[in-house]
Amino acid sequence: MRGGLAFGVRVLRGLAQVMLLDDARAGAVFGLALLAADWRYGVYALGGAALGTGAASVLGVARGRIRTGLEGFNSCLTALGFAVFLDASRPATMLLAVAACLVVTVVTATVVRLLQVWELPTLTLPYCVLACAVLVAAPAFRRIRPPGPSIAALPRVASGPTVLRPQDVGGAFFRNLSQVFFLDEWYAGALLLVGLFLASRVAGWMACSGSATGIVTAWALEAPAARIADGTMGYNAVLVALALCGVFLSATPATLTYALLGAATATALTPAAAALLSPSGGRPLTWPFVLTTLAFLAAARAFPRITGARTPAAPRPGPPAPT
Amino acid sequence: MRGGLAFGVRVLRGLAQVMLLDDARAGAVFGLALLAADWRYGVYALGGAALGTGAASVLGVARGRIRTGLEGFNSCLTALGFAVFLDASRPATMLLAVAACLVVTVVTATVVRLLQVWELPTLTLPYCVLACAVLVAAPAFRRIRPPGPSIAALPRVASGPTVLRPQDVGGAFFRNLSQVFFLDEWYAGALLLVGLFLASRVAGWMACSGSATGIVTAWALEAPAARIADGTMGYNAVLVALALCGVFLSATPATLTYALLGAATATALTPAAAALLSPSGGRPLTWPFVLTTLAFLAAARAFPRITGARTPAAPRPGPPAPT
Amino acid sequence: MRGGLAFGVRVLRGLAQVMLLDDARAGAVFGLALLAADWRYGVYALGGAALGTGAASVLGVARGRIRTGLEGFNSCLTALGFAVFLDASRPATMLLAVAACLVVTVVTATVVRLLQVWELPTLTLPYCVLACAVLVAAPAFRRIRPPGPSIAALPRVASGPTVLRPQDVGGAFFRNLSQVFFLDEWYAGALLLVGLFLASRVAGWMACSGSATGIVTAWALEAPAARIADGTMGYNAVLVALALCGVFLSATPATLTYALLGAATATALTPAAAALLSPSGGRPLTWPFVLTTLAFLAAARAFPRITGARTPAAPRPGPPAPT
Numbered sequence: 022m023r024g025g026l027a028f029g030v031r032v033l034r035g036l037a038q039v040m041l042l043d044d045a046r047a048g049a050v051f052g053l054a055l056l057a058a059d060w061r062y063g064v065y066a067l068g069g070a071a072l073g074t075g076a077a078s079v080l081g082v083a084r085g086r087i088r089t090g091l092e093g094f095n096s097c098l099t100a101l102g103f104a105v106f107l108d109a110s111r112p113a114t115m116l117l118a119v120a121a122c123l124v125v126t127v128v129t130a131t132v133v134r135l136l137q138v139w140e141l142p143t144l145t146l147p148y149c150v151l152a153c154a155v156l157v158a159a160p161a162f163r164r165i166r167p168p169g170p171s172i173a174a175l176p177r178v179a180s181g182p183t184v185l186r187p188q189d190v191g192g193a194f195f196r197n198l199s200q201v202f203f204l205d206e207w208y209a210g211a212l213l214l215v216g217l218f219l220a221s222r223v224a225g226w227m228a229c230s231g232s233a234t235g236i237v238t239a240w241a242l243e244a245p246a247a248r249i250a251d252g253t254m255g256y257n258a259v260l261v262a263l264a265l266c267g268v269f270l271s272a273t274p275a276t277l278t279y280a281l282l283g284a285a286t287a288t289a290l291t292p293a294a295a296a297l298l299s300p301s302g303g304r305p306l307t308w309p310f311v312l313t314t315l316a317f318l319a320a321a322r323a324f325p326r327i328t329g330a331r332t333p334a335a336p337r338p339g340p341p342a343p344t
Numbered sequence: 345m346r347g348g349l350a351f352g353v354r355v356l357r358g359l360a361q362v363m364l365l366d367d368a369r370a371g372a373v374f375g376l377a378l379l380a381a382d383w384r385y386g387v388y389a390l391g392g393a394a395l396g397t398g399a400a401s402v403l404g405v406a407r408g409r410i411r412t413g414l415e416g417f418n419s420c421l422t423a424l425g426f427a428v429f430l431d432a433s434r435p436a437t438m439l440l441a442v443a444a445c446l447v448v449t450v451v452t453a454t455v456v457r458l459l460q461v462w463e464l465p466t467l468t469l470p471y472c473v474l475a476c477a478v479l480v481a482a483p484a485f486r487r488i489r490p491p492g493p494s495i496a497a498l499p500r501v502a503s504g505p506t507v508l509r510p511q512d513v514g515g516a517f518f519r520n521l522s523q524v525f526f527l528d529e530w531y532a533g534a535l536l537l538v539g540l541f542l543a544s545r546v547a548g549w550m551a552c553s554g555s556a557t558g559i560v561t562a563w564a565l566e567a568p569a570a571r572i573a574d575g576t577m578g579y580n581a582v583l584v585a586l587a588l589c590g591v592f593l594s595a596t597p598a599t600l601t602y603a604l605l606g607a608a609t610a611t612a613l614t615p616a617a618a619a620l621l622s623p624s625g626g627r628p629l630t631w632p633f634v635l636t637t638l639a640f641l642a643a644a645r646a647f648p649r650i651t652g653a654r655t656p657a658a659p660r661p662g663p664p665a666p667t
Numbered sequence: 668m669r670g671g672l673a674f675g676v677r678v679l680r681g682l683a684q685v686m687l688l689d690d691a692r693a694g695a696v697f698g699l700a701l702l703a704a705d706w707r708y709g710v711y712a713l714g715g716a717a718l719g720t721g722a723a724s725v726l727g728v729a730r731g732r733i734r735t736g737l738e739g740f741n742s743c744l745t746a747l748g749f750a751v752f753l754d755a756s757r758p759a760t761m762l763l764a765v766a767a768c769l770v771v772t773v774v775t776a777t778v779v780r781l782l783q784v785w786e787l788p789t790l791t792l793p794y795c796v797l798a799c800a801v802l803v804a805a806p807a808f809r810r811i812r813p814p815g816p817s818i819a820a821l822p823r824v825a826s827g828p829t830v831l832r833p834q835d836v837g838g839a840f841f842r843n844l845s846q847v848f849f850l851d852e853w854y855a856g857a858l859l860l861v862g863l864f865l866a867s868r869v870a871g872w873m874a875c876s877g878s879a880t881g882i883v884t885a886w887a888l889e890a891p892a893a894r895i896a897d898g899t900m901g902y903n904a905v906l907v908a909l910a911l912c913g914v915f916l917s918a919t920p921a922t923l924t925y926a927l928l929g930a931a932t933a934t935a936l937t938p939a940a941a942a943l944l945s946p947s948g949g950r951p952l953t954w955p956f957v958l959t960t961l962a963f964l965a966a967a968r969a970f971p972r973i974t975g976a977r978t979p980a981a982p983r984p985g986p987p988a989p990t
Contacts, residue, residue: 080647124609130643138461138784154616160501161615163566173498173619175819176948178806243809286770292807293800296819300623300946302499320776325727403970447932453966461784477939483824484938486889496821496942623946625822 028074035070035093039145039201040213040228041260041268042220043089050216054209055101055202061109062101065118066202069093069100072122073129080126086133095129095148096122102152102306105203106167113164117155125151141315142269145307157303173302176295181245189250190236196252197232197259201307205251223267230277231255231262231284238288257291257309258284264314270321270328279317279327287313351397358393358416362468362524363536363551364583364591365543366412373539377532378424378525384432385424388441389525392416392423395445396452403449409456418452418471419445425475425629428526429490436487440478448474464638465592468630480626496625499618504568512573513559519575520555520582524630528574546590550603554578554585557607565612580614580632581607587637593644593651602640602650610636674720681716681739685791685847686859686874687906687914688866689735696862700855701747701848707755708747711764712848715739715746718768719775726772732779741775741794742768748798748952751849752813759810763801771797787961788915791953803949819948822941827891835896836882842898843878843905847953851897869913873926877901877908880930888935903937903955904930910960916967916974925963925973933959 033048040051056063073096077087086092100118107114128147136143159166160173185193195210198217202209218225235255239248248254265280266272287309294305294312321328356371363374379386396419400410409415423441430437451470459466483494508516518533521540525532541548558578562571571577588603589595610632617628617635644651679694686697702709719742723733732738746764753760774793782789805812806819831839841856844863848855864871881901885894894900911926912918933955940951940958967974 079649081649082646120608123605127605127643128639130646131639134462134642134645139780154613157499157619158613158616160499160619161567161571162562162612163502163506163568165565166501171499171501173500173623175498175821175946176803176806176817177819178812178817179809183809239808242811244807245809248807282769282773285766289808290800290804293804296803296806296947297949300498300819301619303620316774316777319780320773322780323726323728323776327726402972404972405969443931446928450928450966451962453969454962457785457965457968477936480822480942481936481939483822483942484890484894485885485935486825486829486891488888489824494822494824496823496946498821623821624942626943 028071031074031087031090032067032070032093034088034090035074035097036066036090037216037220038090038094039097040217040224041263042217042224043091044220047216047220048090050219051202051213054199054204054212054216057212058199058202058204058206058209059109062104062202062204065100065104065109066097069118069122070097072096072100072119073126076123076126077129080130082126082130091143092126092129095125095143095145095151098145098148098307099125099152101203102148103155106156106304107159107165108167117165121151121155136315139319141318144264144311144314146311146315149306149308149311152306153298153303153308157298157301160302171302172299174299176292176299179245179248179292181247183240183243183246185236185240185246185249189246192250193236193252193255194229194232196250197235197255198228198252200252200256201260210252221267223272224263227262227266227272227280228259230281231259234258234262234281234284235288238285242289244292254288254291257287257305257307257313260307260310261287261313261317264310265317269314269318273329275327275329279321279324283313283317286317351394354397354410354413355390355393355416357411357413358397358420359389359413360539360543361413361417362421363540363547364586365540365547367543370539370543371413373542374525374536377522377527377535377539380535381522381525381527381529381532382432385427385525385527388423388427388432389420392441392445393420395419395423395442396449399446399449400452403453405449405453414466415449415452418448418466418468418474421468421471421630422448422475424526425471426478429479429627430482430488431490440488444474444478459638462642464641467587467634467637469634469638472629472631472634475629476621476626476631480621480624483625494625495622497622499615499622502568502571502615504570506563506566506569508559508563508569508572512569515573516559516575516578517552517555519573520558520578521551521575523575523579524583533575544590546595547586550585550589550595551582553600553604554582554607557581557585557604558611561608561611567615577611577614580610580628580630580636583630583633584610584636584640587633588640592637592641596652598650598652602644602647606636606640609640674717677720677733677736678713678716678739680734680736681720681743682712682736683862683866684736684740685744686863686870687909688863688870689737690866693862693866694736696865697848697859700845700850700858700862703858704845704850704852704855705755708750708848708850711746711750711755712743715764715768716743718742718746718765719772722769722772723775726776728772728776737789738772738775741771741789741791741797744791744794744953745771745798747849748794749801752802752950753805753811754813763811767797767801782961785965787964790910790957790960792957792961795952795954795957798952799944799949799954803944803947806948817948818945820945822938822945825891825894825938827893829886829889829892831882831886831892831895835892838896839882839898839901840875840878842896843881843901844874844898846898846902847906856898867913869918870909873908873912873918874905876923876927877905877930880904880908880927881934884931884934890938900934900937903933903951903953903959906953906956907933907959907963910956911963915960915964919975921973921975925967925970929959929963932963 033045037048070093077092195207199210235258239254294308356368360371393416400415518530522533558581562577617631679691683694716739723738841853845856881904885900940954
C-alpha cells in the first residue's frame with residue numbers, strides 16, 4: 022500500500038519532469054490538464070510515466086533518478102506522442118507504446134552515459150530520438166501507420182497573414198504551454214501554468230516570459246499568425262526559458278537574459294527542425310528545446326559573466342551520478 | 345612466406361569481423377559464400393580486407409587491432425558496397441574502392457578515438473559513414489555514378505501483401521544473414537551460418553535467434569511479406585543479437601533477453617534509417633545495427649540486472665587500447 | 668585609442684582565422700579582397716568579426732581566444748553568409764546578423780567544450796551549425812526569407828560537359844580560394860593568396876596544393892566543368908590542406924601526403940553534404956572541410972608514421988585552453 026503510494030508519487034513526478042519540475046502536485050495538475058483535453062491522452066501519459074518508472078526499477082537504475090521522476094518523463098511523452106500521432110484507440114498503438122516505454126528507458130540510460138562526459142542533463146533527448154524514429158518508420162508497417170499517404174514532403178515557403186490579433190496573442194500565450202503535451206486547448210495551457218506556479222513561483226514566471234519571448238520573436242520575424250496562435254512556434258521557448266533560469270542555472274538577472282536569448286533562438290530554430298525532418302516524414306517534437314538548451318548549458322561555463330563566477334571545473338568523467 | 349601466411353590470416357579475420365568474430369576459418373567460409381554468390385564480390389571483399397589491413401600496418405596502427413582483423417572489416421564492407429552499388433566491373437569502381445579503403449582506415453581511427461571516451465567499439469560505423477557519403481555523392485560525378493536517374497526520393501507508404509508463406513519464412517531466415525554481405529542468395533546465408541557455428545556455438549545460435557526475432561517483429565508490425573522474405577528487414581537484427589549476447593556482453597539469460605529486445609528494436613528502426621536517408625539518395629546499410637548496438641551497450645552499465653553486477657567503471661579517457 | 672587599435676587587430680585576426688591564420692596583416696588583405704568584390708560583403712564580414720570579438724569580451728571568454736581572433740571568424744562568416752544568401756541591403760538582414768553573431772558566440776563556447784574531450788579545434792563548426800539552421804528556417808519567416816520559392820529539392824544527377832579548358836583550370840585555381848568567402852571573382856582569390864603568403868609561406872603553398880588537389884580530384888571523378896570552374900567543388904580542399912599541414916599538424920612530407928589525401932576526400936564529399944542538406948533547403952557551407960579535418964585530426968594520433976612519434980597522450984579533460 023505504501024509502496025503503491027510511493028510509486029504513484031514517482032509517476033506524478035514523471036509528469037512534472039516534462040516541465041522540468043520534481044513536484045508531484047504539479048504532476049497531478051498536469052495529469053488533470055491532459056484528462057480534461059482528452060481522457061485517452063491522460064491515460065497514455067500516466068501509463069507511459071508508470072511504465073518507464075517501473076522498467077527502470079526492474080532494470081536496477083540508480084534510485085535517485087527513479088525517485089525524482091527522471092525515469093518517467095521520456096516514457097510519458099513517448100506514449101503520449103504515439104496516442105497523438107498514431108491513433109490512440111488502436112490496440113496496436115497501445116502495445117507499441119508499452120514496448121517503446123521499455124526501449125526509451127534503455128535510450129535514457131544511453132543518453133545519461135553519453136552526456137555525463139560534459140555534465141549535461143538528458144532533457145527530452147531520449148524521447149525525441151525514439152519517437153522521431155518510430156514516426157519516420159511507421160509508414161513501412163501496416164499495423165501502426167496512420168491512415169492516408171505519408172506526411173514526408175519537401176518544406177515549403179510559409180504563407181498566410183502575419184498580423185496578430187489580440188485573441189491570437191492570448192491563445193498563443195497559453196497554447197505555447199499546452200503544446201508541450203501536444204494539446205491544442207488553451208485552457209489546458211492555463212491549467213499547466215497553475216501547476217507550474219504551484220511548484221515554484223520562478224518556474225511559473227519563467228514559463229510566462231518564455232511564452233512571451235516566443236510570441237515576440239515569431240511576430241518580429243513575421244511567421245504566419247496561425248502558426249503563432251496554435252502554439253507550435255513557441256512551446257520550445259517555454260521549455261528553454263524554464264531550463265536556463267531556475268532549473269539548471271540559478272535564477273539571476275544575468276541568467277534571465279541568457280534564458281530569453283535561448284528562448285528566442287529556439288523559436289527561430291523551430292522551423293529549422295521541421296524542415297530538416299519533413300522530407301523523411303518526421304516532426305520537430307522538442308528537438309529545438311533539447312538542442313538549444315544543451316548548447317547554452319555547455320557554453321555557460323565559458324561565460325563567467327553569466328554563471329557569476331569562473332567555473333574552472335573540467336568535464337569530469339565519472340560513474341553515473343547516483344542521485 | 346610466413347609473413348604472407350600471417351597476413352592472409354588477418355585478412356580472413358577481417359572478413360570474420362563483419363559478423364563480429366575473430367576466427368580465420370569463419371572468415372574463409374564467409375569468403376566462400378561471397379565467391380559462390382558472385383566471384384567479383386568475393387574479390388572486392390577479400391581485396392578490401394587486405395587493403396585495410398595493409399594500410400593500417402603502413403600507418404603504424406596498434407598491432408593488436410590489426411592481428412584480430414579489426415582493421416579489415418570496415419574496408420571489406422566498403423569495397424563490397426562499391427561493387428554492389430556502383431558496378432563491380434568498371435575500372436573506376438576498382439580505383440575508387442582502393443582509395444576508399446585507405447580513407448576508411450583513417451575514419452576507423454577517428455571512430456576508435458571518439459568512442460573510446462565511452463569505451464564503445466567502432467562496429468561498422470566507419471563503413472556506414474564513408475559508404476553512405478560516397479553513395480550520396482556519386483550522382484555528382486560522371487565517372488562513378490550508376491546509370492539512370494538518382495535514387496533520391498521521398499519515402500512512401502509500404503504496399504503489398506503482408507501474409508507470410510512458409511517459403512517466405514525459410515528464405516527470410518537465411519537471407520537475414522546473407523544481406524549482411526548484400527547477398528540475395530539464401531544458400532549464401534546458410535553458408536554464413538555454417539561459418540558462425542564453426543567459430544562459436546553461441547554465435548551460431550544468436551544469429552539464428554536474431555534472424556527469428558527480425559522475422560517475428562517485422563511480421564507482427566505487418567511489414568510487406570516481400571520485404572521480410574528478401575532479408576532487408578532482418579539483417580540488422582542478426583548483427584545486434586550477435587553483438588549484445590556473447591561478444592560485447594557475456595552470454596547469460598539476462599543478456600539474451602536484452603539482445604532480443606535490441607534485435608526487435610533494430611528491426612523496427614530499419615525503415616527509419618531508410619526514410620531518413622532516402623531523400624538524399626542514401627541507403628540504410630548497417631546504420632540500424634550500429635546505432636542500436638551502441639545505444640544498448642552504452643546503456644548496459646546502468647542496468648546491474650543485465651550486466652550481473654554494478655559496474656562502477658567511469659568512462660576512462662586513455663590512449664587507444666593496444667589490443 | 669590604444670584599446671581601439673588592439674580591438675581592430677583582433678578583428679582583423681578574426682578575418683585571418685577564416686583561413687586558419689592569426690596574422691592581422693593577412694586579415695587586412697582578406698578584408699580588401701571582400702571590399703573589392705562587394706563593399707557590403709566587406710562591411711558584413713568586418714562587422715561580424717567585430718561583433719563576435721566584442722560579445723566574447725562582454726561575456727568574459729578566456730582572453731587568449733579573443734586575442735588570437737578565435738572568437739571572430741565564426742561570426743565573420745555567419746554575418747557574411749547572411750549578406751550573401753538573405754539579401755545584404757535589407758535592414759532585417761542586418762538586425763538578424765547582429766543577433767546571430769551573439770548566438771554564434773554561444774555556439775562557439777558549446778563546440779569548444781564538446782570537442783575539448785578529444786582536444787579538437789572548433790574550426791568553422793559553430794558557423795556551419797548556426798548558418799545552416801537559419802538558412803533552413805528562413806522560408807518560414809516572411810521578414811527574412813529570400814524572394815521566390817524554397818530552394819529545397821531532391822538532389823539530381825549532375826549534367827553538363829566534363830572537359831576542362833585551360834581558362835576553367837585557371838579560374839578554378841583562384842576561385843577555390845575566393846569561395847571560402849562566398850566570392851565568385853577570381854581576383855579576390857588571387858588577393859587572398861597574397862594574404863596567405865604574407866602570413867606564412869607554408870600556408871601559401873598549402874593553399875595552392877589544396878586548390879590543385881581539389882581540381883585534379885573533381886576532374887578525375889568527372890564533375891561538370893562548370894562546377895569545377897566556379898570554385899564550388901574545391902574550396903573545402905583548400906581549407907583541409909591548410910589545416911592538416913602546417914596549422915594543426917606540423918609541416919612534414921608525411922603530413923603533406925596526409926593533408927592532400929584529406930583534401931581529395933573533402934572534394935569527393937562536397938556533393939555529399941549538398942545532397943544531404945538539399946531536401947531541407949540547406950547548403951554545404953564548409954561542412955565538408957569541418958568534418959574531414961576533424962576526422963583526420965582525431966585519427967592522426969593513431970598513426971605514428973604521420974605524426975612522427977607515438978603520441979600516447981590521452982584525451983585530456985580540462986578547462987578550455989587559455990591560448
